Amino acid sequence: MPKTYFPKVQKPIPFEGAESKDPLSFRFYNKHQLVGGKTMSDHLRFSVAYWHTLMSSGSDIFGGASFQREWRTAANPIDRAKETMDAAFELFGKLGIEYYCFHDRDIAPEGDTFAQSCRNLETMVAYAKQLQKATGVKLLWGTANLFSHAMYSQGAGTNPNAHIMATAAAQVKHALEATKELGGENYVFWGGREGYESLLNTDIKREQEQMARFLHMAVDYKKKIGFHGQFLIEPKPAEPMKHQYDSDAAATLYFLQSHDLLEHFKLNIEANHATLAGHTFEHELAVASAAGKLGSVDANRGDMLLGWDTDQFPTDIYSTTLAMLIILKQNGLGSGGLNFDAKVRRSSVDPTDLFYAHIGGMDMFAKALLISQRIIEDKSLSGFIEERYSSFKSGIGAKIMAGEVGLQDLEAWVLQNDAPVHQSARQEMLENLLNSYIVA
Ligand code: XUL
């Protein structure tokens, strides 16, 4: 018998339907079920976040490791990395998740020198390649960890020390090569420490120009090596920095546009980052999508009472439904997917908890997909929205939008006409309508 790290999960998680009482079964996620002509797995493209699921120990700022993780016990760092990867692929297979995402330093240990770290990464990429080949699991995206090493305490691309910026650039070069080698479909930039703590020591304009240069170099290298994955930026307003430059979707789009980078990037929207920015998840998705830039999603949730990035598994059907409505409306995420950038709580110490967590998230997105598909087919919301703006389809509205009239013409038109008729925006009626689909 091959070694198992999840002995309590003896077989791949089956789909058993809404009435199932087995907590190790799917109630809504039925991989091969067709929804609007596409299978559920093609719609949802679920991915496991290596850093939380495989690497997290349960430690927090008040206490050390709490999780039972047999795959993290080997003394030699490379052995430990390989056992971790074995556990990862066992988990992917048993969950039936076809994608994963990693930071370079998740899959391979940091060495004593930069060169050693690069060699470790090469070793682990070769190992991952074999496991991907054997299982059919694919890489949704890779990224470089440019925030854990002490050297990056004042930023990576935005570091005031050119030597450190150069090191970060070299690290990205290797992470890009690793992602390409593993057939990664995207590459993510999350600027964890690309921001500032105090304006007393910071030149914002210079740091943003540095960041743009950093990203241009990555774009150039992507072309040079023929990496065809999509580049993604993941906005977040703060934590670890007090202010991060890619604070939300709108700020990131503006930054990309002002530095001639927009054509090379899309956005990876994370639910808990949206709420930290004072937005809803669906707001950030909608802003990115309206710009044609919604590329991928980090699927998680925050906690209403906690003001930090709790990275919980998404279990709120209301939120997943509002997200799926936007994703379906733009015809899916293309090369992106739904990456569970989420961790089990410190008290969920048993490895089996990782299964309950992912099953819950997958089921709530699957159910949301089913609900959203019906709302879209029935044109329940889209019909209302279309009607709401119908005054712009003809008459004075059409003339305004065609640029045929100016303020003077409109003054004359208003004077000739009766007062406008107010129409209700019907928010409560629409909320009831949405609920009627969710609870149906
Ligand atoms: C941190 C976060 C990252 C990115 C990848 O809040 O979301 O894990 O997803 O660097």
Ligand code: CO
């Ligand atoms: Co994330």
